[in-house]
Amino acid sequence: MSTEEASFQDFKLNKQLLNAVEEQGYTLPTPIQQKAIPLILNGHDLMGIAQTGTGKTAAFVLPILFKVKYAQGMDPRALILAPTRELALQIEESVKELSAYTDIRYAALYGGVGPKTQIEMVQKGVDIIIATPGRFMDIYLKGELNTKQIKTLVLDEADKMMDMGFMPQIRKILEIIPVKRQNLLFSATMPEKVVQLSQEFLEFPEVVEVAPQSTVAETVEQELYEVPNLKSKINLLEYFLKKEEFKRVLIFTRTKTTADNVYKYLDRKDYGTIRVIHxxxxxxxxxxxINEFKSGDLRVLVSTDVSARGIDVTEVSHVINFDVPIIYEDYVHRIGRTGRATKEGMAITFANKAELLHIGKIEKLINEKIQVKPIPDGVEITETPKMERQDIEREIDTFKRRENPDFKGAFHEKKNVYDKKNDKFKKKPSGNFKKKGGGKRRR
Structure with missing residues (x-):
């Protein structure tokens, strides 16, 4: 089925769904939708590998809505599991939009809020549940969920599920839902853990891969800046935020502390509205x-990786990696927040000396080189403070030791000590050395 000929009518969806698709402005199915929807409608187990921003949420939501058809009974018939609250809410929004002309009932179950309201929604009767694994099990163990009618299970962002350690909860969920069901697994990358997971719960799956694993969307331009320290990164960040073309900017940091510090610094400046989430x-x-960011009321959003996959905004002009992620697949997910829905985007990465070691691994993963750009004129490059310099050296040691277990590291090498009497440096003694009395003792 070529892109020119394909249409949503080809899937023989009911009129209610086609009306919702049209209302959302979808014209032609994306490649993942073209390949996955017919297979899901035909009842196959499926493993879908697609980079972010390719329309994979609708690729499983539309056929599930078609299968569920209308409100019936009290118990859920489809379960969609997501690794984060943000992604669960994003999927819920898609279900809401595409089921607008049906009476299908749905509920999103996630942590961070009290379960009372969510339990009340389930008690009223629900056809589709979107949930994070932990909250789903919490409500099930309270006796509020009957899982015997579940006919379809979706694991979305399976690679992130594995990174976040959800395998024990997933195994428990697999034990309490019917064995006879359709299983769908979607992931942007396919590391070994996801392969093992697929072997554990998929039966003779059809594999749909619309792009090589871990590739970056062609609509995203990537740039890399070698920046020696935190203060210099801030200076470079300010340089970019002064430019008008940086209309809607998503800044990713590795830690919550860095996210808060970047937010506090920028919030004192005049760069438009800014918020932080972690x-x-x-x-x-x-x-x-996230809603303010979607609506355009927010110019800058600072976030950690926990929120990277729950931000579905088509108008993100720039993603800035203030820190380089050490889980390399997260680089793909971070920059996948821009260049979505065929729109062009820019992904900019700042890297110090230690982080450049990870860049090589990321380039290997995405199978392309990231263009290195010179620091623009006018950006002050400050001297790296001693403590930060030591932290960078430690990170380099950790990386090299992981690559080579025999590597001793800069902090384990013999140090030169200053001999005041002879006014010169000499090697620090190690191992056995003589005592003043002439005898030896083990150090």
């Missing part, structure tokens, strides 16, 4: 920040 922020605060 796992320590309240659920309502995170939802409000």
């Amino acid at each position: 796992s320590n922020k309240g659920q309502n605060s995170r939802i409000n920040a």
Whole structure:
């Protein structure tokens, strides 16, 4: 089925779904939708490998809505599992939009808020549940969920599920839902853990891969800046935010502390509205920040990787990696927040000396070189403070030791010591050395 000939009518979806598709402005199915939807409608187990921003959420939501058809009974018939609250809310939004002309009932179950309201929704009757694994099990163990009618299970962002250690919860869920069901697994990357997971719960799956594993969308231009330290990164960040073309900017940091510090610094400046989200922020605060970012009321959003896959905004002009992710697949997911839905985007990465070691691994993963750009004129490059320099050296040691277990590291090498009497440096003694009395003792 060529892209020119394909249409949503070809899938023989019901009129209610086609009306919703048209209302959302979808014209032609994306490649993952073209390949996955017919297979899911025909009842196959499926493993879908697609980079972010390719329309894979609709690729499983549309056939599930078609299969569920209408509200029936009290118990769920489809379960969609997602690794984060943000992604669960994003999927819920897609279900809401595409089921607009049906009476299908759905509920999103996730942590960060009290379960009372979510339990009440389930008690009223629900056809589709979107959930994070932990909250789903919490409500099930309270006796509020009957899982016997579940006919379809979706694991979305399976690679992130594995990174976040959800395998024990997933195994428990597999034990309490019917064995006879359709299983769908979607992932942007296919590391060994995901392969093992697929072997554990998929039966003779059809594999749909619309792009090589871990490739970056062609609509995303990538740039790399070698920046020696934190203060210089801030200076470079300010340089970019002064430019008008940076209309809607998503900044990723490795830690919550760095996210907060970047936010506090920029919030004192005049760069437009800015918010920060990470796992320590309240659920309502995170939802409000993402909604403001989607609506365009927010120019800059600072986030850790926990939120990288739950931000589905088509108008993100720039993604800035303030830090380089050490889980290399997260680089793909971070920069996948721009260049979505065929729109062009720019991904900019700042890397110090230690982080450049990870860049090589990322380039190997995505099978392409990231263009290195010179620091623009006018950006002050400051001297690296001693403590930060030591932290960078330690990170280099850790990386090299992981690559080569025999590597001793800069912090384990023999140090030169200053001999005041002879006014010169000499090697620090190690191992056996003589005592003043002439005898030896083990150090």
